[in-house]
Amino acid sequence: MIQDLHAHTYYSFCSSDTPEAVVEAAVRGGVKQLGFCDHNYGVGCARTDFCWNQGTRLHSDYEKTLVRYYDHMNTIRDKYKNKIRIFCGIEICTLDCEHSYALPTGADVSFFDFCLVENLDDPRSITGGDIFSFAKRCGCLTGIAHTDLFAFIKARGDDPYRYFRRMAQEGIFWELNVNYDSLHSFKSHDYVTEFLKNKEQQDIVRRSGVRLSVGFDSHIAKEYKPERIKATCAALQKAGLHLVFEGR
Numbered sequence: 001m002i003q004d005l006h007a008h009t010y011y012s013f014c015s016s017d018t019p020e021a022v023v024e025a026a027v028r029g030g031v032k033q034l035g036f037c038d039h040n041y042g043v044g045c046a047r048t049d050f051c052w053n054q055g056t057r058l059h060s061d062y063e064k065t066l067v068r069y070y071d072h073m074n075t076i077r078d079k080y081k082n083k084i085r086i087f088c089g090i091e092i093c094t095l096d097c098e099h100s101y102a103l104p105t106g107a108d109v110s111f112f113d114f115c116l117v118e119n120l121d122d123p124r125s126i127t128g129g130d131i132f133s134f135a136k137r138c139g140c141l142t143g144i145a146h147t148d149l150f151a152f153i154k155a156r157g158d159d160p161y162r163y164f165r166r167m168a169q170e171g172i173f174w175e176l177n178v179n180y181d182s183l184h185s186f187k188s189h190d191y192v193t194e195f196l197k198n199k200e201q202q203d204i205v206r207r208s209g210v211r212l213s214v215g216f217d218s219h220i221a222k223e224y225k226p227e228r229i230k231a232t233c234a235a236l237q238k239a240g241l242h243l244v245f246e247g248r
């Protein structure tokens with residue numbers, strides 16, 4: 001299975017690609033499952049500059065804009081249903097900083113096909129480092145994005161197998177982010193490079209039953225590199241590891 005569950009469109013402040021351009025780049029690249037995953041603050045603020053200029057965190061129609069985005073992506077899913085399987089997700093920021101806003105308390109994301117939670121390992125994260133409670137709050141299939149989980153678990157003093165096992169039991173998956181584009185200064189994620197060569201880490205994840213996702217985190221369709229997706233999916237398959245949405 002060739003899967004990319006992390007693609008941004010013009011719903012994110014940092015991308016200007018239409019959903020169609022993103023899907024077509026994925027289809028050309030041989031991707032079979034694609035997940036839209038725009039930022040909550042781009043979607044929720046409906047890409048207006050309202051929130052920046054007014055110094056207001058919350059667009060008055062935040063809830064409606066999440067639903068509108070979901071509905072729009074589902075029309076794209078239907079339009080391309082004979083070419084690619086599309087899932088509608090959302091990337092959830094859990095940190096308030098200069099250019100990103102954490103998901104507001106009470107904003108409903110439970111109707112999404114999945115969500116990717118970022119900043120779990122930041123001490124300022126609204127998750128408080130507790131993905132298990134936060135996944136329940138999200139109410140949809142939840143993945144941990146951008147995170148060196150082995151380092152995170154070690155810093156907490158937890159046992160990696162037990163932590164991954166609990167993730168598997170609660171249906172939480174782990175994202176391997178294979179981005180490499182100009183927006184991120186052509187910097188790849190070290191935790192992914194390490195995981196792909198570390199048999200001990202792979203063994204722990206395999207035994208735990210945790211599912212993985214692979215994502216390019218594309219913000220610029222022109223710089224999409226499907227070969228990174230393909231190589232990673234193939235390596236995981238060879239190692240006997242399972243992807244989320246496998247068989248769907």
Ligand SMILES: [Zn+2]
Binds near residue numbers: 091118145146
């Ligand atoms: Zn992210």
Ligand SMILES: [Zn+2]
Binds near residue numbers: 006008091217
């Ligand atoms: Zn992203």
